[in-house]
Amino acid sequence: MTLTIFNLCFQNLNAESIQERFSPPNGFQRNRFPNESFATYLQNFPLKPIGSSVLLYDGRTKTNQVHVAVLDFPLLLDDLIQCADAVMKLRAEYFYSQKKYNQIQFKISNGMEVPFSRFVKGERVQVVGNKSQWKKGKYKQGTGRDVFEEYLHFIYSYAGTISLKSELKKKTIQNLTPGDVWIEAGSPGHVVIVVDQVTGKGGQTLFLLAQSYMPSQEMHILKSQSKYSPWFELPENQSFQTPEWEFPSKEFYGFVK
Template sequence: MKKHILLGLFFLTIIEVYSQNINQKGNSIIERFLPPEGYERVAVEEKSFGNYLRTFPLKKYGSPVLLYNGNEKRNKVYISVFDFPLLKTDLIQCADAVIKLQAEYLYKYGKYSEITFHITNGMIVPFERFLNGEQLIVSGNNVTWKSGYKKEAVRDSFDDYLKFIYSYAGTYSLSKEAKRKSIGNITPGDFFIYGGSPGHVVLVLDVAINKKTGRKIMLLGQSYMPSQEFHILKSYENINPWYFVENEVLKTPEWTFEKGSLMEF
């Protein structure tokens, strides 16, 4: 009985410590999730992808993750949800969500020439060709450019481009175009990926470091199957919701990534 009481007090203490590091009224990662004692966020540039993720709007604390059809995600593996609109079709899954965030970041800063992704057959698809009134015609395994379409407003053209990418890209194509990265150089905006069918990817949303020990921790986010809102993952074995950065197998609630799975755009 005494053991059970002590164990209960231990977990209550842990929950209390965790809650002290969460500002439920915060509207972004940088406002809501404070690094644990002894840690501080690694520096990123103001207009970097990492800072874009840290400051991305979050839904109200406690909001459920919704699927594309309006149903709630059953597996409660998340601690917060990005204010991340979905299409009403099953298109924005794990890799698509990471692609969308990267593309939206580049779009925000007018870096249209850098918005370019491969599709699964290896073909590279630049956004600027959509912007110039070109479209891709898919016939079986053949994909060809066709010009002469009426030029749309920039945002409309961008949305059409993303819908095409969602339909024909995935973890396989993303893993082939990304660059492998050393875990020691991890930064917000990197991602752990297994390119396959099925495959999966989780995005590194934030990184903090203990200046005394040099140990790093990270926040991870994902979408999943079927299409669902992008969410910040809980950590069941580390300093919830932070994960320790280790050069080992990474276990997340819905996928395990092998050593060497870290990549960057």
């Protein structure tokens, strides 16, 4: 399989991070998490320069610019990295950065578990209709970036909001932490991910949200309608409005591990 991508180097370590650019509002303090946690990885995720527009996979500028910042988030030159794919990419990149290769695993839409560890061993998945099976051959092995990108390309092609939601655990919004998501599964469905969190003296929680969307586009941090914008407040009603999608407030989930 030949992959065409903008850039194999996923993170620009010299770029300004989410927590460096977005200071907590007055009266709030940023929540701190263990150094090697997914939450801390997201808080330190690099951003493109201030004023950057969100670009689509084909280089065009997104029509609806609803963001305050753009993540340094390379895309494929195909319409593959949409909302759920972007969240899975973040999760996979987190484990890959820590060399926790055995924890990189996702389901595809027919329910099949696809761990990266089997790609590492030189196995690949053959998909015919709704059926899939592992096959062996003279495939590239190892944990190199090229094998990892091939694995991700497969996941983007055969996973989505429905398969992602099946892997998550239901949470209450009072227990929100970076890495949690609002997700509505379907065709179409949508998902947004919490990437930072602050707490006020009275216990009030604010958070930043990021998304990709359709068609495939750079991941970006969303504006909110809150007086603390771009920080969002916990929803108090049955629905949670984001710039391009309204979620049922209860459709809030976190990764199991």
